[in-house]
Amino acid sequence: MCQKPIQVLVVDDHQIIIDGMKSILQDEETVQFAGGANTMQEALDFIDQHQVDVIIMDISMPGHSGIEITRMIKEKYPDVKVLALTMHDEIDIIADMIDAGASGYLLKKANMNEVLDALQTVARGQRYLGSKVQDILMDDFSQRRSTRQNREYESQLLTPREKEILQLMLREFSNDKIAEKLFISIRTVETHRRNIFTKTNTKNVVGLIKYAMKQGLTQNESQA
Amino acid sequence: MCQKPIQVLVVDDHQIIIDGMKSILQDEETVQFAGGANTMQEALDFIDQHQVDVIIMDISMPGHSGIEITRMIKEKYPDVKVLALTMHDEIDIIADMIDAGASGYLLKKANMNEVLDALQTVARGQRYLGSKVQDILMDDFSQRRSTRQNREYESQLLTPREKEILQLMLREFSNDKIAEKLFISIRTVETHRRNIFTKTNTKNVVGLIKYAMKQGLTQNESQA
DNA sequence: GGAAAATTACGTAGTTTTACGTAGATGATT
DNA sequence: AATCATCTACGTAAAACTACGTAATTTTCC
Structure with missing residues (x-):
């Protein structure tokens, strides 16, 4: 990138x-x-x-x-x-x-x-x-209130499906396993994956994980 | 695995x-x-x-x-x-x-x-x-003392070189970039990588990162 | 009912990573 | 001198991922 x-x-x-x-x-x-x-x-x-x-x-x-x-x-x-x-x-x-x-x-x-x-x-x-x-x-955080900050990566960046795929990636699923689990083609997974990378401005899994952690998408608060 | x-x-x-x-x-x-x-x-x-x-x-x-x-x-x-x-x-x-x-x-x-x-x-x-x-x-942690527990992954699991490679992996370097940076062959990097995976009982970068985080090898306390 | 967003998917080609086995060189330890 | 750990590296083959472009369905929303 x-x-x-x-x-x-x-x-x-x-x-x-x-x-x-x-x-x-x-x-x-x-x-x-x-x-x-x-x-x-x-x-x-x-x-x-x-x-x-x-x-x-x-x-x-x-x-x-x-x-x-x-x-x-x-x-x-x-x-x-x-x-x-x-x-x-x-x-x-x-x-x-x-x-x-x-x-x-x-x-x-x-x-x-x-x-x-x-x-x-x-x-x-x-x-x-x-x-x-x-x-x-x-x-x-609670008392201080915000100052119209630029909120570059606010949350609704990823679509539900993309989040779902991200979750699975974080759980060490490979593309084909994700495809299998979600009953979609691996090609679709690849597309989602590509979009996720683009949207999150990351270029590999490591970067993505860091992103996910920053967003709290790892363990807590996911759509379990 | x-x-x-x-x-x-x-x-x-x-x-x-x-x-x-x-x-x-x-x-x-x-x-x-x-x-x-x-x-x-x-x-x-x-x-x-x-x-x-x-x-x-x-x-x-x-x-x-x-x-x-x-x-x-x-x-x-x-x-x-x-x-x-x-x-x-x-x-x-x-x-x-x-x-x-x-x-x-x-x-x-x-x-x-x-x-x-x-x-x-x-x-x-x-x-x-x-x-x-x-x-x-x-x-x-400080007051309680230990009970001869099995310490499956205590710390000196990885050699210095392996830790170095791990660090670079965590910083989103690809194998060939690591090789370049450390002046070694990509084959060597691959070998180290393989050994790291084996030793840490992980099988891909995602698992490895989780391991690294658990060990505190990510941000803090690394051999910067 | 139409625009926009989301989900699905293929092709093609190239790059990267994994899996396994093997093995020389070096330095430390005993 | 022998052993062990570490670092180095090759070969071969398969699997996985990446990059880009394109595009057909749905869904959603105004």
């Missing part, structure tokens, strides 16, 4: 973080470290002159906060995705950041795998929240 | 549960409702005369508790797996049940998918704990 590497800009006032990210991202073919910026101005200049897909954004920065920078960037370049990577775990900051337009939020204790995962996820237009962050949000 | 359906015996003093399980299991090819039993004696008799792979066991039963029954059954028929399905969420009961030899523990609020998943998991010799149950156990 996305063959060319994701261009990543790292915005952080600590150069060490930028350097670290650079070296981490370096031996990945799927992502490419495009550059780093220590200030808002640097960041804006950079985006102006380079192709950037995702920005890894720190929040606590002198001068303008990551939140402001994000808001500004999303105004000028709505297509650029912002992934917050910070140590702040306060609900308000997270909320503000998301409100400002961030597509993902990770705590700095996240490991490389998570970062890479998050990069890919936000790059393809979905949101990504680290598991810790999810917990924090959940806890706060 | 297991072609013939898993023979399931349901032991519960409430007939309605047995009937319910029967109808649920009926339209599954992978499992087969073999029979039901309301008492220990019935259960023992049944096992004596039929092929049984997994027993779904309630705990609160008049006369002998599910724990006793489990202990007795595991003594006589160690190969028969017991899956506790109950509403008891007290740590002591769970622990006793596991101690008695149960391979899995599910709360009755679990849905069909979870039950089916659990059945397959225990049938192939692994343990299965519902997510709630895991939480409960976790909370209590």
